[in-house]
Amino acid sequence: MRKMSFSLYQLCTTYWLACTMVICILGILALRKVRKSETIMGLVYFGKFRKDHNFKTWLRMIEVPKRLFWIFYLIASIAVLFALIDIVINRKLQYNDNLIPNLMGLLLYLTHVLRRLYECLYVSIFSDSNMNILHFLLGITFYPFCVCSQLASFTLLVEKTEINILTALFYTALAIAVFIVQIKQHHCFALLAQLRLNSGVNANNAYAIPSGGLFEHCLSPHYLLEIILYFLFALIYQLSTPMLLCFLFVTINQTIAALLNQNWYKRHFHKFFNNQKALIPYIL
Secondary structure (H helix, E strand, C coil), X not given: CHHHHHHHHHHHHHHHHHHHHHHHHHHHHHHCCCCCCHHHHHHHXXXXXXXXXXXXXXXXXXXXXXXXXXXXXXXXXXXXXXXXXXXXXXXXXXXXXXXHHHXXXXXXXXXXXXXXXXXXXXXXXXXXXXXXXXXXXXXHHHHHHHHXXXXXXXXXXXXXXXCCHHHHHHHHHHHHHHHHHHHHHHHHHHHXXXXXXXXXXXXXXXXXXXXXXXXXXXXXXXXXXXXXXXXXXXXXXXXXXXXXXXXXXXXXXXXXXXXXXXXXXXXXXXXXXXXXXXXXXXXX
């Protein structure tokens, strides 16, 4: 069991380091204010960012509709369920006294991915935009590897976690924080959907500067909340290396997306743009 866990630990660590390195390089190239390679833009840009460019035929051939985001969360939900079955039935019953705090992370993560699945199917109004196949492949691997990172962390921590009053209060506070962040993020997606509904007949392809709620403080609060959410999950697993690397990847990825989002709004709504921060109010 320890050998298999060590292999899973190494696999997750390698995946996060590789993805972080790639996203850093592509993100920096995409954000630089110089002439950009069409291939780089084709690999990095997704959604509304792609609509500004007439990519070559071969780049168009490897696109998938952005509305397929729901597949990511379906895969994530299945991965979490299999992980829970693996822990409770097959491997960890001998650690019954420590199951609750360690299982909590996976159960909370399940609420997150199920909520996002619901939002993709019934709340969000996606445009007719696309994403590169690499974005799609990243999405369908990201969530299983996040679950695997939790499994690797679970195996390392399950033997040393001690339940006492302070531990119980700590995990209770984290659980409450996760739910609060999820509620705030859901409100952001609801506001974005409402923005489309209020835009008229061609709502699927309408864009406007978001307002209301946390959008009054920055342009992409849903990205900031995603970063906070993964930091909370890293805390649940006591800042284990796989979950810290997962958090690092999410932070860099969401920051790049927020900065691209800010640049896009500046170009398309320069008359109405009031210099809102991209991600962190008053800072970035």
